[in-house]
Amino acid sequence: MQKRVGLKELARRLKVDVSTVSRALRDDPRVKPDTRKAVQALAQRLDYRPNAAARALRVGQSGRVAVLLSPPQQRFASPIFLELLSTLDQDLRDTGRTLAVFAARTRDEEAEIVRQIIDEGLADALVLGRTRAGDPRVRFLLERGAPFVTMGKTDWPDRHPWVEIDYAHAGRIALGALAETAAGPLHVLAAPEGLNFADNYVAGALAEARALGLSPPQVWRIEMTEAAGEATAAEILARAPRPALACIQDSLAFGAYRAAAQAGCVVGRDLTVFGGQNFPGSEHMAPPLSTFSTEDAAIARLLSAVMLRRLARDGSEGPFETHLVRPEPLPRQSHFLA
Amino acid sequence: MQKRVGLKELARRLKVDVSTVSRALRDDPRVKPDTRKAVQALAQRLDYRPNAAARALRVGQSGRVAVLLSPPQQRFASPIFLELLSTLDQDLRDTGRTLAVFAARTRDEEAEIVRQIIDEGLADALVLGRTRAGDPRVRFLLERGAPFVTMGKTDWPDRHPWVEIDYAHAGRIALGALAETAAGPLHVLAAPEGLNFADNYVAGALAEARALGLSPPQVWRIEMTEAAGEATAAEILARAPRPALACIQDSLAFGAYRAAAQAGCVVGRDLTVFGGQNFPGSEHMAPPLSTFSTEDAAIARLLSAVMLRRLARDGSEGPFETHLVRPEPLPRQSHFLA
């Protein structure tokens, strides 16, 4: 385990000052081309690697971008996260940055973690998911002036870049599709109140019901887990025959399928289901789950690009980049009574 | 955006030296209890946060643990990763550490990234997945003496902690189960050669075939993506009727289901399939996919715990912690001809 070679070592060997070495490596025009070549050659030969901590301390930037994983993070957490992490890290590495990941246990803990990230210098910028009304994380970041990108609009939509998936649209479509053949009560299964995307979904569904002249569907605000979906669906099935379930995410729909199986019911006959986010496997289910395509890879690339552009912005003014992405309905067979 | 408060600021206000402040905050017995109280109180009041970069530079440790995401990372990447990231970050934060994530584009790039992580001080320790024969990442880390934990055994099984899932066992079980009712040729769909877990799976399947007195199944070494699984299954279906497919991971089985649908075939009648890793949704498929339960949450907790214990080890000798986890078969309906 030989000692790591640093600028000092290079300087010593070349009989120049560390400052010259440092500048040579960063292609500063002030160093003579010959010297620059020599320095770079030696650095290459000795496999010199700059110390990240030292650099971070000096320049006051960690060179890291953090992604905050919102609870619940389980095997059912949106597949998009992994895609996002992977795309983001690859893009970041191209600009000499690295990726940090933080996973809050509860929603309340998230704000505290964000504060810690910024104040301890654990990262320079953040990607936030699942925005909420009056999001304390966003409020804090704006206050501190730290760069960040959100998945989902916030209460300050023109003060930071964001990428929003149009859940209101999904809610409208799903409810409309279910209503067409529904023979029983309509239900909306969405994430807890206050989460923007869920509020939008519910609003879209309610609006569509109103537009169709239907009595408003019952809305269930539950955790986005298969277990919660199962419990809720079980309760719904016990109440009235032939319910129709608009589920904000496939995880909930998976739960509904399981509840149906437990109750001896068949999706497409005894109940109808519309999902969301097109989880792996949903197309092979019995019956194939109607859902929405969210193009995980494309959204990951978009978010990553938005973050990079945000980071590249020198203090310039101008408006921030925003994107509203419309999920594509993927009607399969679970949403209508056969 | 007021200036961050540092040790200096605390020291100035309390009229003591920064060294005293530093020691007080770390509960060093050398500082008088009164002073300690005062310092901690003020730190609390001013919401002092230590600068991570400065600390890292001084102590020569980044305080970060890296997870290396192996390609391909897509929406089908094992659900375990997200679970692992989440569990690991939560555990790490309890010990004042943070999590970094690196995603290689190709398998070859992984070794280079590992080198960068260690030599630039981007992390102190690593979690590696998908070990290979003669794994260059492991070789490098051993050389540098950096702590790491692998998912999967390596060629140096007693020089670092590891957690291995017994894929040989899965291969045996899957092949045996398929063989019972198979009416056509047996196939094994596994990840590329050299990947330890895949080699083990294939070995297990071949051994089982031999034990049953069967002619050896055809082995396909392909990327672990739904697309690759689909292409391979399509080719198999075109060759001979009623094949039986042992798929190392559900992603491949998903592909097989899709290929079957394309070819107008029905799983359980025209072909049989056994998967692995119990991806979300697999239980609701038509027919429900026979697979193996990998208990993602439990494995994530185990890996995380092993990493923490590895980090807690002062230079002490003694053997490293190793775990062989046996995946539980989850026979459902896709593996036998009805």
Added chain:
DNA sequence: GCCAGAAATACAAACGATTGTATTGACGCA
């Protein structure tokens, strides 16, 4: 009241890079 020894604190040097400024030397020109 003095002194040894301990307790508490202060001083100062790191860690490894970046960066503002000073210094050196070479050259051209009057």
Added chain:
DNA sequence: TGCGTCAATACAATCGTTTGTATTTCTGGC
């Protein structure tokens, strides 16, 4: 020859902690 200029490099401070050592301030025993 002398001087201003510019290129090239060296010097030195700095980022915010941690930590080894020196110094000061107590304390108790005589």
